[in-house]
Amino acid sequence: MRTSRLSVPRVIVAISGASGAIYGIKALQLLRELGTYETHLVISPAGARTILEETEFTLAQVESLADVRHSYRDIAAPIASGSFAVHGMLVAPCSARTLGSIANSLGENLLVRAADVCLKERRRLVLLLRETPLHLGHIELMANVTRYGAIVMPPVPAFYTHPETVSDIAAQTAARALDVLGIPTPSLKRWAAAAEDSARALLEADE
Numbered sequence: 001m002r003t004s005r006l007s008v009p010r011v012i013v014a015i016s017g018a019s020g021a022i023y024g025i026k027a028l029q030l031l032r033e034l035g036t037y038e039t040h041l042v043i044s045p046a047g048a049r050t051i052l053e054e055t056e057f058t059l060a061q062v063e064s065l066a067d068v069r070h071s072y073r074d075i076a077a078p079i080a081s082g083s084f085a086v087h088g089m090l091v092a093p094c095s096a097r098t099l100g101s102i103a104n105s106l107g108e109n110l111l112v113r114a115a116d117v118c119l120k121e122r123r124r125l126v127l128l129l130r131e132t133p134l135h136l137g138h139i140e141l142m143a144n145v146t147r148y149g150a151i152v153m154p155p156v157p158a159f160y161t162h163p164e165t166v167s168d169i170a171a172q173t174a175a176r177a178l179d180v181l182g183i184p185t186p187s188l189k190r191w192a193a194a195a196e197d198s199a200r201a202l203l204e205a206d207e
């Protein structure tokens with residue numbers, strides 16, 4: 001684990017074992033490009049498995065994208081305490097199991113504990129919940145965690161940006177999730193720009 005830099009804003013990125021490890025990876029890449037935040041990374045054992053199953057990245061390559069990597073089992077890590085100042089936390093992707101643990105403050109591992117700390121400290125917590133279809137238990141967990149202050153953001157692609165590759169879709173979703181977390185990144189494609197283009201085309205067609 002690298003030593004934390006003083007006076008640099010920090011953000012936590014967690015990768016749990018839902019499909020879509022690429023969302024967490026893209027978020028880490030965007031944060032590295034931005035260079036403003038010290039990134040703290042936690043990966044669940046199932047998250048490590050999905051990185052291997054779904055992506056071209058090794059676990060070591062993903063870990064190297066973060067400034068500080070924490071063991072999932074290290075419940076004494078700095079991010080397990082509210083006195084350690086962080087801007088917020090993104091769980092990308094968030095499994096149904098991790099959603100349930102966060103919604104019930106189980107704190108059984110560092111990922112869930114850090115998320116619970118964000119909620120108790122009233123810091124922003126964004127969960128890219130990836131499960132489908134959903135049963136009522138999932139929906140009730142989402143409702144509960146939303147009551148406690150988390151933002152549930154299923155990684156649903158936006159097609160108005162005209163993505164050409166899976167990588168485009170994952171990058172736009174990761175950028176949007178960071179935006180929701182309060183971290184705007186230059187690569188985020190916003191509807192305002194697309195709307196201006198289509199409005200201009202409509203005006204030209206009217207002339």
Ligand SMILES: Cc1cc2nc3c(=O)[nH]c(=O)nc-3n(C[C@H](O)[C@H](O)[C@H](O)COP(=O)(O)O)c2cc1C
Pocket residue numbers: 015016017018019044045046047049050053094095096097098099130131132
């Ligand atoms: C390739 C793969 C894809 C998975 N996709 C999902 C998923 O989309 N959503 C989900 O909730 N669980 C999914 N799972 C199951 C979780 O990994 C499993 O429930 C695990 O216990 C979650 O642990 P964690 O929340 O601690 O990461 C998937 C597992 C594998 C191996």
